[in-house]
Amino acid sequence: MFIKPFVLLAGSLSIFAYPNPGFAAKRSDTQSCSAFMANPSSTYSCENSTTVTSNSCCFERAGLMLHTQFWDYDPDKLSSAKKRDLGYSPVHRNKKRSGAPSSSYPINKSFTIHGLWSDYCATSSGKSAGYPASCDADLAVPDSVNLSDLIANQFNKPDLYQLMKTYWVNTESSNVAGDSDEELWAHEYNKHGTCMNTVRPECFTGVYKQYDAAVEFWQKVTKVWDGLNTYEFLESASIVPTTDNTYELVDIKSALQEAFGKDVYVSCKDGALNEIWYYYHVKGSILTGDYKPVDKIGSDRCPDEVYYIPK
Numbered sequence: 001m002f003i004k005p006f007v008l009l010a011g012s013l014s015i016f017a018y019p020n021p022g023f024a025a026k027r028s029d030t031q032s033c034s035a036f037m038a039n040p041s042s043t044y045s046c047e048n049s050t051t052v053t054s055n056s057c058c059f060e061r062a063g064l065m066l067h068t069q070f071w072d073y074d075p076d077k078l079s080s081a082k083k084r085d086l087g088y089s090p091v092h093r094n095k096k097r098s099g100a101p102s103s104s105y106p107i108n109k110s111f112t113i114h115g116l117w118s119d120y121c122a123t124s125s126g127k128s129a130g131y132p133a134s135c136d137a138d139l140a141v142p143d144s145v146n147l148s149d150l151i152a153n154q155f156n157k158p159d160l161y162q163l164m165k166t167y168w169v170n171t172e173s174s175n176v177a178g179d180s181d182e183e184l185w186a187h188e189y190n191k192h193g194t195c196m197n198t199v200r201p202e203c204f205t206g207v208y209k210q211y212d213a214a215v216e217f218w219q220k221v222t223k224v225w226d227g228l229n230t231y232e233f234l235e236s237a238s239i240v241p242t243t244d245n246t247y248e249l250v251d252i253k254s255a256l257q258e259a260f261g262k263d264v265y266v267s268c269k270d271g272a273l274n275e276i277w278y279y280y281h282v283k284g285s286i287l288t289g290d291y292k293p294v295d296k297i298g299s300d301r302c303p304d305e306v307y308y309i310p311k
């Protein structure tokens with residue numbers, strides 16, 4: 001497998017310079033990470049040449065970050081497309097098709113949120129080194145907690161709750177025991193968020209409220225997702241959901257690479273596109289730091305001709 005070398009461009013590729021509304025006074029990480037960010041010897045995660053022993057709130061040790069999204073297509077539509085034995089239909093890049101879906105059904109045009117994961121840094125030969133999971137049962141959010149009440153009322157973030165309810169959907173591919181969306185949110189924080197050393201309660205100032213870290217984690221995930229409109233990335237290359245033709249994997253890959261700047265991982269279920277993983281290194285905290293796109297590691301899991309089926 002051909003592995004592109006990581007390109008180390010200090011800061012210039014960051015596409016997420018989120019303001020940090022409302023939390024600067026409460027959290028310590030913005031304040032305490034400014035010295036880390038300003039220090040010229042500070043690096044992005046997974047790019048340190050020496051062991052970083054301090055700054056546990058500003059340097060993510062398992063710092064290969066993945067933001068993952070689902071395309072939850074309708075399996076019945078895939079079955080009928082397959083029955084028609086479609087041939088490969090070449091994509092004419094940058095020519096808009098007249099049949100593109102209208103904007104009146106935004107969820108049909110949205111890849112939904114799976115999560116934000118921290119993997120161990122890739123090996124020097126560019127291979128996966130695995131990932132930490134379910135690191136701190138004391139921080140975990142049990143399913144008995146009412147997340148609607150927690151997020152919308154106790155943490156006074158009704159907009160965050162609405163966004164999660166709409167776009168963070170528990171799909172068949174989620175790999176979660178329960179069926180509800182809330183179980184997926186809790187699972188994602190419990191499995192991945194509790195492993196992030198820069199998201200720990202010690203990285204907050206002021207009065208730490210139970211589940212503060214979880215709520216901030218969920219909010220950050222939605223913000224990363226909000227900056228990555230996969231549907232539009234594909235649509236701008238005239239790749240839209242259809243049962244009329246398949247697409248070439250290379251065309252899907254190049255549309256995503258054009259938008260993200262780096263190689264993006266794509267995964268299929270039954271030959272149809274259903275998951276996208278975007279990889280990053282982060283400088284500073286997962287909650288407030290700079291996200292820099294990097295090439296995916298590992299092999300895509302799609303055939304050369306890909307179904308991209310409507311929801």
Ligand SMILES: *[C@@H]1O[C@H](CO)[C@@H](O)[C@H](O)[C@H]1NC(C)=O
Nearest residue numbers: 046048049050051052053061
């Ligand atoms: C980078 O820092 C982390 C965290 O201290 C450490 O685990 C890792 O070994 C360091 N990497 C290198 C190449 O020194």
Ligand SMILES: *[C@@H]1O[C@H](CO)[C@@H](O)[C@H](O)[C@H]1NC(C)=O
Nearest residue numbers: 101102105107108241310311
């Ligand atoms: C969007 O989804 C609705 C049902 O949720 C469906 O009726 C409609 O046909 C879909 N539109 C497109 C363009 O896929």
Ligand SMILES: *[C@@H]1O[C@H](CO)[C@@H](O)[C@H](O)[C@H]1NC(C)=O
Nearest residue numbers: 145146147148149150152153
């Ligand atoms: C969870 O909280 C919401 C908002 O407070 C409330 O409407 C809902 O009934 C609660 N659900 C359960 C299962 O208690």
